[in-house]
Amino acid sequence: MFTTDWKPNKSSSVPLHKQITDYIKEKISNGEWTIGYRLPPQRTLAKEFEVNRSTVVTAYDELIAEGLIEGKSGSGTRVVNNTWNLLATNPPPDWNSYVKVGNHKPNLPTNQEINQAEFIPGIIRLGTGELSPNLIPSTMMKEIFHQLSYKEISYGYEEPKGLLPLREQISNYLNTIGISASPSSILIVSGALQALQLISVGLLHRGSTVLTEKPSYLHSLNVFQSAGMRLTGIPLDKEGIQANLIQQYKKQQKAALLYTIPSFHNPTGTLMTVERRKQLLDNCQQEQLPLIEDDVYRELWFDEHSPKPIKAFDKHGLVLYLGSLSKSLSPGLRIGWIVGPEPVVEHLADIKMQTDYGSSSLSQWAAVEWFSSGLYSTHLNDVREQLKTRRDFTLDILNKYFSDIAVWEKPIGGFYIWLRLLPTLSMRKLFEVALSEGILLNPGNVYDNQAEQYLRISYSFASLPNIEDGLKRLSKIVKTITK
CATH class of the missing domain: 3.90.1150.10 (Aspartate Aminotransferase, domain 1)
Structure with missing residues (x-):
């Protein structure tokens, strides 16, 4: 879908098609629309610019005549030249070709x-x-940052696993939901999505298969596929993922791990029962199949507390547990966490330092305040x-x-x-x-x-x-x- 903030000025003495031609030329000459870029269809551009389609047709015809764009039946209209290229001997790089061969796949079109x-x-x-x-508790958020202004906090990079006071607060919080985790086994991440990305590049081989629910939020992402993984779905019923099928799917697909959202599943809303959680963990232990538990919705129960996390029953370090403040507090804070065996957490922390050198220190201090003040529970x-x-x-x-x-x-x-x-x-x-x-x-x-x-x-x-x-x-x- 094409969108732009620019619109032709209908009160100007410059003809509308000329304004559109100049706009597209500027996009091309500035390098925003590179060689190989596919221009929006004429109808789309006409709708976005609020002009007749014939106006866009005239603009495209002029650009074609100048050698900047080319239209081919079945493949649309693409940039084939730019204003500098018309004057230069050596053409600039075709960035579109780089985009196509990049490792990370584009998002699904929808x-x-x-x-x-x-x-x-x-x-x-x-x-x-x-x-x-x-x-989103904006008044409380302002109060949190107001309180931080009176405290001695750091504004530089934090240690690889994240701010220690925050990991200590999360350790205390996890203890209230049945998970015993020391701060050293917790990694602060910029939301659960970054956790999945770290896992995909840090723990899995290309060609590995990841088992998940069918349907699953994971199918809407290309984070694993971009790392060369395959996704295979296991059917859900009213109690959650059908754990009795784990052995069959693991054997058939040679699966490397299993990903699940047990609490208020995305997209079905299913809440996995305690019995199914224990069965899933038992079956994964029998098959030596590591498990990622994405528990970002767990605190959003209405009448009864959510069952204990699968991680609470894990005595063998089989489960990597993901939590976040994005769904329950604010997506803008970008604070989440991974809980797991220390060697795994340290490895993922090392990769995180190579990619962004740590999550926002200010957001981490704000999260400390949310937990320690009791305002998060409120x-x-x-x-x-x-x-x-x-x-x-x-x-x-x-x-x-x-x-x-x-x-x-x-x-x-x-x-x-x-x-x-x-x-x-x-x-x-x-x-x-x-x-x-x-x-x-x-x-x-x-x-x-x-x-x-x-x-x-x-x-x-x-x-x-x-x-x-x-x-x-x-x-x-x-x-x-x-x-």
């Missing part, structure tokens, strides 16, 4: 569209998996209540507008409702039509290419009026498409 559309003014984000700005109580209210509101709206066209389960925590649409339809068409009407969806096939009839509905981000408006209009779109 994910790229979602990431860009999230910043369209007024868009209703029905699938966004983060706290609403109204749920905030969690408040955010649970608000999320529960949002869940109940969303379920009421779904019952009102989707009872005849979809089915779903009632989540008991987290952010998500895994909605299965009953009419058979094109998810791509639904995504595009909804987006054209200002509604952004997270289609199920982002998390499992076979989940064509599913949507991840989030009650955590959009305002309640927007949730109602968005779902009401979405139900009409579904019914229109399937007529």
Whole structure:
């Protein structure tokens, strides 16, 4: 999806097509649109610039005539030259070719569209998996930073594993949920996503297979695939990942490790039972299959505490445990942690130092203050209540507008409702039509290419009026498409 802050000035004496031509020339000459760059389709550019398509056609024709761009049937219009190249003997590098051969794969196309559309003014984000700005404790956050201004804190780089006072606070916190971990076995990371990236490059061989739930948030990322890994999904039921299939899948796929989100799973919202957690750990121990436990949603329970983490039952150092403040407090702090055997944590810390030389020291000190002051516990109580209210509101709206066209389960925590649409339809068409009407969806096939009839509905981000408006209009779109 192409977006830009620039628009042609319709009150200017300079013709619109000339303004567009000059804009594109500037992009090319500045090196922003390099040789090989694929220009947006004419219709897309016309819509973005709020002009007739014929105006864009005229601009493209002039650029083609000047030798800057070239249009080929079936492959679109691409930059083939730049203004400096027309004057120089040696052409500049084709950066597009470098992009194509880079190790890290680009995001999935739908994910790229979602990431860009999230910043369209007024868009209703029905699938966004983060706290609403109204749920982020901005007043408390200001108080935290105010308190820090009176304290002696460091602003330089921290030691490889992260700020010791923060690791001590996290060690104390982990003890309250059944995990015994000394500060030396904890690594501070910039969110759980960085933890996955460190694991992918630091602990796995190219060609390794990673087992995970089917569907799974992991399928929406290319972090493991970019490191040469393959993902294989194991089916879920109401108790969580089907642990009895571990031996079969490990043998067939020669799996290197298993990744799971046991608490309020992303995207299904499933809460793994205590019995299933123990069974999963037992089976992984029998198969000598290391396990990554991504537990970033665990504190977002509504009526009953989440079961103890799988890591709490781990006596053999089999589990790498991931936690974060991004889902429960603020994504902007970028504070998460990895808990595991010390040699593994030290190795990952060494890799982290090679990549970013440590997470923000200021964010780490703020996190220390959140834990030590007791404000984090206070905030969690408040955010649970608000999320529960949002869940109940969303379920009421779904019952009102989707009872005849979809089915779903009632989540008991987290952010998500895994909605299965009953009419058979094109998810791509639904995504595009909804987006054209200002509604952004997270289609199920982002998390499992076979989940064509599913949507991840989030009650955590959009305002309640927007949730109602968005779902009401979405139900009409579904019914229109399937007529």
